[in-house]
Amino acid sequence: MWQIALREGLNTILTYLDPLHLLLGIVPAFLISGAIAALLDRESILRFFGPGANKWIAISIASIAGAILAVCSCSILPMFTSMYKVGAGIGPASSFLYSGPAINTAAIFISAAMLGKIGWVRSFSAIVLAFMIGVVMDLFFGKAQIREMKEKGMKTSSSSASIPWKGLLVIFMLVAVYMVGSNIYKGILMVAALVIGYLLFDKEQRINWYRESWSLFKLIFPILIAGVFVASALKVFVPGSVIVKLFGAENFVSNIFSSLIGALLYFSTLTEVPITRSLIEMGMSSGSAIAFLLAGPALSLPSMILINRIMGLKRGMTYIILVILFSALAGSVYELIF
Template sequence: MDFVLNLFSSGVAALFDYLSAHVLTCLVPAFFIAGGVAVFISAPAVLKYFGPQANKFLSYGVASVSGSILAVCSCTVLPLFAGIYKRGGGIGPATTFLFSGPAINILAIVYSARLLGWDIGLARAVAAVSLAIVIGLIMAYFFRKDHESQPNPELFTADGGDSRPLWQTLLFFGTLVGILIFASTANWPATVILLATLGVVLWRFFNVDEIKHWLRETWAFVKLIFPWLIGGVFLAGVIKEVIPADIITGAVGSSNIISNALASVFGALMYFATLTEVPILKAFLELGMDKGPALALLLAGPALSLPSMLVIRKIMGNKRAFTYICLVVVSSTLAGLIFGML
């Protein structure tokens, strides 16, 4: 009975630390940004750059960063990937998007940096983008003789129909990002000024229906993600109580090729609900996990899981899916190895 109580106490303590230190200053502004992205940035306007007529440099560039623009998470990236791949986007840009999308959505980057440290958060963003392009180019080279199906013109030519001037949209998102930055660093005077600025921006440039739509989308993100986060944080607290530190330090306590490979394979096989890998990884770090394997898990975890492997295989076929899975594990291992040496 005492053991169960200790586990529960450890989970509750982790929840208390999380709720008191991270939600108001980090995730709340990020949720509002994600909601704004869903409402005010047109998905078709971005996805058209994956088309077969698009410039390759532009296509891979957009594919590697559009996860942050579209705010995709692990539950939405697979159908988007299927749409890109099946409608003529090509296996290169499609797999670039598939790898980077879940890893660089704005919630994942902000949350990783806030909870794990800005060095790991920045490394996650840089590695996800660069490795995504490398993986996409390798896939395109290996399967360059494949004939893709004809693209759906609606997917690649839609302009999104957004008549709002670009500077107004940039001002809106810039203010939100500023609130996130200054709130995270506890600069309350600057945060208050930016909140007032946001109020003026909404009053001058947005109508009531748009604001309501934005708030509804923000709340939808909260309902989708926050319960999983609470569960993940509680589980992380339990893990710290159950797993002896010497097991973690023995397996992934240093940044050698074996420990990074173990972290990559573990991340690839496990299923992490949206963002739950971050508090669980924080628990591993506190138990002695090295930062190299931590990055390897952060890269492989969102990109793969046993359920996603089955879906990817069904979409691409055995040979392409196996190649992609191997590239993810190997590239994540190497990225963790390099990061651990820095």
């Protein structure tokens, strides 16, 4: 059993370290996060997403931002880290952290194609959950964040900042890497973003961009590799019969178990859809499937470790509990309605 688990973990790491996956899937995420920190004016972040900005507008925008991305929970972390580091409010930052992996265009249509009604409900529920998580996180920690920033002499809002179009152009081109299917187009877009960034920004700004990207890479990537290995190896110790027994009943307890297991395991982008379909065929209830789909892409063992490291234990664990609890509640609501 241990040998199989070791083999599974190593195989997943080898897949994760595939050169194309690294170059076109991981590197753009860190370049985006570095660009947010170095190429966007901090005043602009504060104007639209800062703790002092209109939280309803900021959280609403952040809740649907994931629709333009197709990234896993690990790839969204460097982007979230940069937003949070620059001064984004904890409410919109948390909504963005959830919506990135949970609500992307590819997931919406592939879920609908493979899972039917469950797929559509998953997509709608993810937007609602992203908004709810942002609101609750702001309610719990928003005032404390503003107080902490003021104690450090940091501004919490800005109404006069101009739109940083040059930085946004580079970031948009890097985001577009996740929106196209062909690896050739992905490569062209990434090279074009680097070239345009080189032309639009001076030497100091470019060095800051690369330095921020590398700093986040060193902070996050080693933990990701270790976490991916552990989460993949754990799958070997969870027999299919146990999964069906735990997740087959249509009740809240079953949904909580499903949400929790989904949160612990690591899923590459969209792999949760065929996995969920197989589990449904094995006897998983529809509510548990919803909970699994909502919690699985948004969390993983490595991402939970990093979230706590970035946000602090109290705020990080609150976010994790909210994702697991709200996902289970969404599954129960689905069972009541359908």
